[in-house]
Amino acid sequence: MFVDEARIFVKAGDGGNGCNSLEKFAGKKYGRPNGGDGGKGGSVIIEADNNKQTLIDFRYNKHFKATSGKQGGSNNKNGEDGRGCVIKVPPGTVIRESGTEVLLRDLRQAGEKVLIARGGAGGKGNDKKREATLGEKGEAKELSFELKLVADVGIIGYPNAGKSTLLSRITSAKPRIADFPFTTKSPILGVAQVGDFSFVIADIPGLIEGAHRGRGLGDRFLRHIERTRLLLHLVDMSGIEERDPGDSFEKLNKELGLYSSSLRSKKQVVAANKMDIPRAKELIVGFKPAGVKKVHQISALTGAGIEKLLRAVASELRTEKSEE
Ligand SMILES: Nc1nc2c(ncn2[C@@H]2O[C@H](COP(=O)(O)OP(=O)(O)OP(=O)(O)O)[C@@H](O)[C@H]2O)c(=O)[nH]1
Ligand SMILES: [Mg+2]
Known part of the structure; x- marks a missing residue:
């Protein structure tokens, strides 16, 4: 527990x-x-x-x-x-x-x-x-x-977005992965390695709209990413959940803001997941979140795009460190 x-x-x-x-x-x-x-x-x-x-x-x-x-x-x-x-x-x-x-x-x-x-x-x-x-x-x-766990990066996203799949692919952590929401019930840490650079990354239970009011598993696990230096915002691009990716992205950020403004103002790297599914290729065309320069297209399942995503995360962490 x-x-x-x-x-x-x-x-x-x-x-x-x-x-x-x-x-x-x-x-x-x-x-x-x-x-x-x-x-x-x-x-x-x-x-x-x-x-x-x-x-x-x-x-x-x-x-x-x-x-x-x-x-x-x-x-x-x-x-x-x-x-x-x-x-x-x-x-x-x-x-x-x-x-x-x-x-x-x-x-x-x-x-x-x-x-x-x-x-x-x-x-x-x-x-x-x-x-x-x-x-x-x-x-x-x-x-x-x-x-409050001490991790460099926190993975955020709706339930089923593939957060735990991603963590299991890039670290030796073995989180539970399943095709139903709220599989992850508590935060899990893993260490990711990019060349000679390594960082600690946290997978937390999925968030939904109204989490700050206690919906789903609520926002109580957000404290564990309060101290991260960077958020990895994972968006399910498959459309399976009948959610519009752009809408989900906005709503989740709103939830972060309702929890704390410092969490909302944390730097985010955005990744569109499940790009191996054909429908994702259609939906990504319309996914243009405001203020986001780059959307990384990945498949946590097949591993496509992960290497590049990790390098981008590492480089953000490095620049931030040198700015300090
Ligand atoms: N096709 C495809 N399926 C994926 C991909 N990533 C994850 N999945 C599937 O999506 C489902 C949910 O994956 P999880 O990693 O458990 O999702 P999660 O975001 O951790 O979910 P919660 O813990 O409930 O918040 C599982 O059935 C995965 O196999 C992907 O890139 N492509
Ligand atoms: Mg999970």
């Missing part, structure tokens, strides 16, 4: 209390203070890890606690520090404070980590203070996670 939202609770360890203790000497009325310090509480750390692909781990396991520091002892013995707790999340996890939704951190790359709840400092023993002090409380937080 693909889970891309989660809510968890974290609690850092409390600091151990300082110790009040007096070293007794024979014949002396007052002893020398020798209470040790309390140990520090462990902190909670969140780390992005490539072995994690979704937030499914957090469906049932929602509470994470670091251990508290031990109390100080007599003979100037300091308490042991608490152990930290490391939570692993997939790269692309956005961490917010639950409720306020204040952004705490966006962990994009594997290995990136953040200290999210600090352990409490240990109290001082009476060997340092007149009176031993209490340990501080460790921070406690409720967090919300949102996973």
